[in-house]
Amino acid sequence: MSFATLIHRVSLPTPQVSAEQALHLLKEHYGLSGALHPLGSQQDLNFRVDSERGRFVLKVCRGDYSLVELQAQHAGLKYLAEHCAVPVPRVIAARNGEDLLTLTVGGESVHVRLLDYIEGQSLTALDHLGHEVVAGFGRLCGEMDLALAGFDHPGLERTLQWDARHAAALTEHLLPVIADARQRALVADAAAQAQQRLRPLLTRLPVQAIHMDITDDNVVWQRDAGRRWQLQGVIDFGDLVRTWRITDLSVTCAALLHHAEGDPLVILPAVRAYHAVNPLLPEELQALWPLIVARAAVLVLSGEQQVSIDPGNAYSRNNLAHEWEIFRVATSVPFALMEAAILTAVGQTLPPLGSEGFAPLLPGLVGREFALIDLGVLSPHFEAGNWEQAGIDQRLLDEAAAVHGLAASRYGQYRLSRTRPDCANEPDTFPLHVELRVPEGSALEAPFAGVLHLAADGSLRLDGAQSSVRLWGATTSLHSGAALVKGQGLGTVGGALTVQLLREAQPEAPLFCTPSRAPAWQALCPSPAALLGLACDAEPELDAKTLLERRDASFARTQKHYYVDPPRIERGWRNHLIDMQGRSYLDMLNNVAVLGHGHPRMAETARRQWSLLNTNSRFNYAAVAEFSERLLKLAPEGMDRVFLVNSGSEANDLAIRLAWAYSGGRDLISVLEAYHGWTVGADAVSTSVADNPRALESRPDWVHPVTAPNTYRGEFRGPDSAPDYVRSVERQLANIEGRKLAGFICEPVYGNAGGISLPPGYLEKVYGLVRARGGVCIADEVQVGYGRMGHFFWGFEEQGVVPDIITMAKGMGNGQPLGAVITRREIAEALENEGYFFSSAGGSPVSCQIGMAVLDVLEEEGLWENAQVVGGHFKARLEALIDKYPLVGAVHGSGFYLGLELVRDRETLEPATEETMRLCDRLRELGIFMQPTGDDLNILKIKPPMVTSRQSVDFFVDMLSKVFDEGL
Template structure:
C-alpha cells in the first residue's frame, strides 16, 4: 500500500519559481514561499495583482489539475470566493517545466485575500458555524460535478483510511501509536455498519480552518483545491469537524455547531451522520500518521513540523470523546427530531428520589457504594430526569468522562403493576408484552430518533441530549425533571455582589458543592482530586467532625468568656503538642488573627516596636499580619507599602535567591549580620518567619538558617515567632511543626487552617512570661475564637489525626508523591525544582533551568489543563510559577499517583512536540 503514503515536495527555490513565473506567465514582483505538505507554493505580488505559483508534486497527473480547475469554476459559479486560473502566455492553464532534473507541472492561480480562520483571534462557536456553512455550501455546489481527474487513490480519501493507517503505521510516533490503534479499530467497526449507505460525490477534501480565509469584511474564501476527489459526501464534513478540535473551550459544542451549520446547506442522511464521528477519529489519525511520514521524507518541511503537535492533540481529543455518545449527538444535531406523543403511562403515586451531588442520602461517602441506587429505590420511588447522578460519579478520572447524566428514569413498582399502552418513541424495560411489570424496577426513556439512546451520558452538550431524549414526566403524571445546573449564572451573581477582589480559582470555575476525603465534587457530578486544600486536614466531610459539630451545636455555642470544657481541653492538648515551656494558648478565629496577636505579644512583651520579617513571605490580611507580608504574588505593591516598624531581610531562598545551594544559610546569615549592624536594634521586638516558604511553593529554608536567625534575635533581646498556619500541624509528615525541620524552637507559634478543618479556628501558643506581659494592654477576647463548636471541631481534628495516623500518611504518601514529581523532571526541562516535605510540596516551572526564568503562563495553562484531568491545583509564588500541592492529609497513595500521571499527561501535551 505504499502508493497511499506521502511524497516529498519538489525541490524549488523562490528564485526558480520567479523565473518560471516571468518566463511562462510574464509575472514579476516580490515573491515568498507559502506552506504546503507535498507541493511548492509561492506568492507573487505582481503589478497586475497577487497570484500563487504552484509547482505540483512529481507524482501529480495532469488530469488531477484539470479536475481542480473545473471544480474551481463550479464553486465560483455557485457564488463562492475561490481562486481563479491564470492562463500562461501560451494560453494553457498548466505548463510542464524542468527543474533540477524534475519534470513538474506548473500553474498560476489568483490569490484569495484574507487571513486563515486558523490565525484569527477568538476562534469560537460562531466561527465553527461559519466554517460548517462554508463546507456545506461547497459540497452542495459540487453535488452534480464529475471529472475523471477526481477518481484517484489518495491517502486523504477517507474511504481508504484503514489501508492508509496500515501502510503508515511504522511512521506513527511511539507516544501515540497504541492510542491510534486502540481508537481506530472501534471507529472502523462502527463505520462498517453503514458504509454501503454512504453517498459519494466530488468533494474539496481539505476544507479546514487553514484553507478557509476571511477578508476585512468577513467574507469567507476557500483555497487549496489540491485534494479534490470523489469520496463520501460526509467525508467533507469529517475533515471540517476535525479541524475545530482544540480550538475552543468545548470540543463537543464546536463540532456540533459545524454539523448543524453544514446540514443547513447540505442535508445529510442518518447513515452519513452515523458515520461522521468514526470518520473524524480516522481523519485525525491519518493526519498524525501522514505528518510523521512526511517529516521523515522531507525533514526540512517546517510547515508540516509546525503542525504536528496540534495534529496529535486533535487526535487525542477525538479519541477521548465517547464514540457512541458522539454518534448520537451528531445525529441529533444534523437532522430534524420528532417529539413523541407522551400520554400518561404510569398511574401509581410516586416520590422522586434525589441522587444529585447535594443529596443528603449520599452523605458520608455513601455515593461510592456501587449498590446504593438499588438500595435507595424502594417501591413507590422514581429517579429524576436530567439529573447528574453522584451515584455514578467516578473518582480519579478525567473530567466529563463519567456517564452521570440520566436521560431516563427508574420507577420502583410492585411486580404485576399494569401500565397503559406504550406509545411510539417511548422505551420501557422491565415489562412484558401486555405492559405488566416483571421487574421491581422498570426503566422509562423517550427518544426523538429511531433507536435507543444511551441511558446515561457524560455532561457534554446537555441541551442536545434533552432534545434527543426528552423529559418523560408526562408519562408519570409527575414532574421528575431537574433543571440544568448553571455555574456560569451563579458566577455572574457572585461578581455582582461578592466583591470581585475576592478572587476565584480557574477561568471558568466548576461549582463545587460537595467534598469527601481528598475529593471535591461539582454540580455536574464531576470528581476532582483536591491537591490544594491545606485547610481540610482530615479531608472533606469527615463524619467525626460533622458529628462533633452537630452535637455541640445542639448543646451550646457561645463565647470563650463563659466556662465550658471544650476550650480547656483543646488548650491543654495544644500545649502538650508544643515544645516545653510553650504552654499558654490563645484561641482565635483565623491565621491572620493569630499572626496579628503574635506581633502584639512580641511588641508588648519586649516594649519595642520593630519586627524583622522576610521577603517573599505571606502572613495574613489584617493590618498587622499584612504589614509583615511581602509576597508579591498576593500584593504587587507589598515591598513599597510596608510600614516603618517592619524591617525586611532577604528571602532565604536557596533555589533562586541571592545565595544558592546546600550551604546558602551562611551567606544569608552573614548578610543579616551586616543588616543588623546598621540598625538601632534596641527597638527590635522580634522576628517572624515561616519555617518553610508557604506561598513560595513549599521552599525549604537552608539548613541552619532558622537557628541562626533565632540566636541573633534573642541575643538582641527579641522574641521569635514561627508562623505555622500553612505548613504546620503534621502536614510535613516527618515533623509535627515546621520549625522542627530546622531544629529550632520559637517563643511564639501561630497556627490555624489545619486546626479546624475549615471551621474558623486558630491559636497562638507561647510562654507564660510573654502571655502575662500582654496584660499591660488589658484582657484579650475573641468573640468566636475558641467557641464551644470551634473547640469541639478542633478536638475532633486531633482525634482523627491520631486515630487515622494522618501525620504518618503525610510522610509516606508525601514522600512517594515527591518522588513521582521529581521523576517527571527527567522528562520535562520545564520542571526547575520540586520543593517541600510531606504533603506540602511545590513544583516550580521555569522556561530555562540555568537562569530559572519563571514559566508563569505555562503554569496557568497547566492548572487549567489539570482541571480537565480531574485535579485541582493552583499557582503560587511571586511569579505565579509554582504548582502548590498541599492536599488533605488523608490523600491516598492511589490519588497521589493519579496526580503525578495527570501532570505527566498535561506536560506532554503542553510542552513536548
C-alpha cells in the same frame, strides 16, 4: 472533468522531482538560491525555501491538473487578500512575469509556483487542542466562507476527490484497497449510513466557493507572549472548489477528531463559533455529521490508496494513523446523537413528541402518589461516603417502597452514586430513564401503537411511528414482532421497573450519559413522565454560570474565586470535591481540610456541641482548658500559654502585638515573598507580590523586609547559602540601630513560595541576632505546621530551633474558624498592659471540641504517618518528572506540602508563568483542582488533605505527565 479523470488523479503519486532539480528551477526561473526543506503533501511536492530574500514555498504538481484550476487558486488568494482579514500566501511571479509555470522536468510535465511562506507551525502533532483553539478553527472557517461567498471563477467547477458530492462514488471505487474484510465492511457501512441521512437534505444545501481544507495541517499558529496560540494564516488552497458550503466546516471538524481523545463532541465549540459568524441553515446543521462521517471514510480510503501507490511518501504514511483515528471517533456514536448535539449546541431543538396523545403505561396506578427519592448530589440520604456502596440507589428505592408503597427516581437528576474519584473522564451521572417500585403484577399497557420487540437482555421495546419505549423488569406473553394498538395490554411488572422513552428506535441509547452529552441525549431520550402520569422530572438546579453572576453582583470582587468559569461545588468527601453534576475533583490545594471533606466525626462533634452550648471564651467551660492543654503538649518545652483565635491572619496579628508589648519596640523584620494574612498587622509584614502587587511599595516604615532565603532561585543558591542570607538580616538590624527591635516573623518552611526549605542554619543564626537585640522570634506555622510536612510536626523542627511565639490555624479546625498562638507566660502577660483579649469563635466550645476532634482523628487515622509515607512517594514521583520534562525545574517541600516549580530554562530559571496557569486549567478539565503560587506564579502549590491516598497521588502525577506530553 469526468469521474474517470477523478479516479485517474486519485491514483497519482507525487511528482518525481529531486531537490537538485528544484534548486535549478528556483535559480533559473526565480533567481533564488538557498536551502530547501521538504514539506509534506499527499500528491504535490512542496519545499520551504530559505533564501537570501526570505522564505518561500515552492509548489510542484503534476501536469494532469488543468491550468484553469490553478489559476482559480491564485485568483482566490488575491480575492481573500482584499476581502478577508485572515492572512493568506502571496503568489510570487517568475522572472518572465508569470505566476504559474508549466515545465518538463525529467521527462515529466509539471506545474511550478512560488508563494510566500507564513511563519508559524501547524498543530497536527498536538494530541490535545483547548476549547479556545477548537473554537478558533470554527471561527476561521466561518469567516473565510463568509468572504468566499462573493468569489467565483471558472476553475472552481472541478471534480475533486475531496468534494463531498463525490464521496459515495469514490468510496465504492476505493473500498477494495482495504484488505481486511472487517475494516472494509465498517467503512462501507458508515459511508452508506451517511449517504442515507444526507440524501433528503442535498437539494437544500447552499453552494459556494470554499477552501475545503481548513485543517490542523493548513492553519498556521504561533504562541504569543502569554504562550497562547494565535492564528497566523491559512495555506494550501489546492482544494478550492465550488460545492456545498457546509462541506468546509465538515472538513475542519473531521480534522479535529484526531485530537478528540475519543470524544466526538469536541467539535461543538467549532460549530458554535462558525454559526456565530456565519449562521448555518437547519439543513446544513443536520447534514454536518453525516458529511463528517463520509469525509472520514474517504480519508482512510484515499490514505490507504496513496500509501499503496506511493510507499515512499512519508507524509501520507504518517497521516494514515490520524485518518484511522478520525474514522474511529466518527463512527463511535450514533448519527442521531451527534445531529442532536450539533443542533442543541447552537440553540435549536428537535420537534416535540406528541406526548399529549400517550395512553398510561401503568393504568392501574393513575392518580396514586409516588415517593420521589432524591438520589442527587445534595440528597439527605447520602452521608459519610455511603453513596460509594454498590446498589445504594436501588436500596433507597426499595426502602421507600416498603414504607410508602410506590417509589420512583427522578429523570435527569445527576446521580451522586455514579461519581468516579481519581478519574480524568466525566462520569455518566445523568439518568435517561426512571426507576419505579410498584407492586409486582401491575398491568402494563401500550402508551401508543407500535411493534413489540423482546431484547436479548430481557428488556421489552415498543417501537411506534414517532417514539419508542424500553422497559426492564417487565414480563409479557406476547411474541417479538407483535403489533399493538394504543392501550392494548403488553405485559405485567415482574420486579424493579425501569422505563426509558426514545424519540426513535435507538437500541444503543444508554441508561446514563455524561453531563456534556446530556443535552443531546435528552433530545433523543426525553422524560417518560407523560406516559407514566408522574411528575418525576428533576427540579432544575441553579447552574454554575448564573450562580457566579449572582456572586459577582453581591460578593465583593476582591474576594477572588478559582478559575474563570468555576464549577459549582456543594459536596466533598475525603480528598475530593464534587460538583452538582456528580463529577469528583481531586482536591490538591485544600490545606484547611486536613482530615478531608465531609468527615463524620467533625459533623457529629459540631452537632453535639451546638446542641449543648456555643458561646465565647469569657465563660467557664471545660473545652477551652482541655484544648489548650493538648496544644501545649505538642509545643516545645517552656511554652506554657495559649491564645485561641479565629484565623491565621488573626493569629499573626496577635503575635505582632505580643512582640510589640513584650519588647517595647515596634520595628519588625519580615522576609520577602512571604504571606502572613489579611489583617492590618499581618498584611503589613506580608511581602508577596502575587497576593498584593503593591506589597513592596506599601510597607509601613516599621517593617523591614530581608532577602528571601530561596535556595533555588534566590540571590544565593544551594544548601550552603545561609551565611549570605543572614547578612541581609544584619544590614537591616544596622538600619534600625538605636531603636528597640520588636522581633522577626518567618515561615520556617517557605510555604507561599511553594514549600521551599530554608538553608540549613539560617533560623539559628537569625534567631540569635534578633534575641541579642531584645526581639522575639515568631514562627508562622499556619500553612506548614501541624504534621503536614510529614517528618516534622512543626516546620521549625527542620531548622533545629525553638521560636518564642508559634502561630497556627488552617487545619486546626478542618474548616471551622480556629487558630492559635502559643508562647511563654511572660510574653503572653505583657499584653495585659493593653487590656484584655478574647476571640469570639476561636475559643468557643464548638471550636475547641472540633479542635480536639481534629487531633484525635489525626492520631487515630495515622494521618501524620500518611503524610510521611504517601508524601514521600509523592515527592519521589514528582522528582522523576525532572528527568523527563525540561519544563520541570525543581520539587520543593515534603509530606503533603510540596511545590513543583516550572521554568522555561534551567540555567536562567525563567519562570514558566503562563504554562503553569494553562497546566492548572487543563488539570481542572481532567478532574483535578490545582493552583499556582510564588511571586512569579510558576509553582504548583500542592497541599492536599492529609487523607490523600497513594491512588490519588499516582492519578495526579499521571495527569501531570499527560499534560506535559500534550505540550504547554
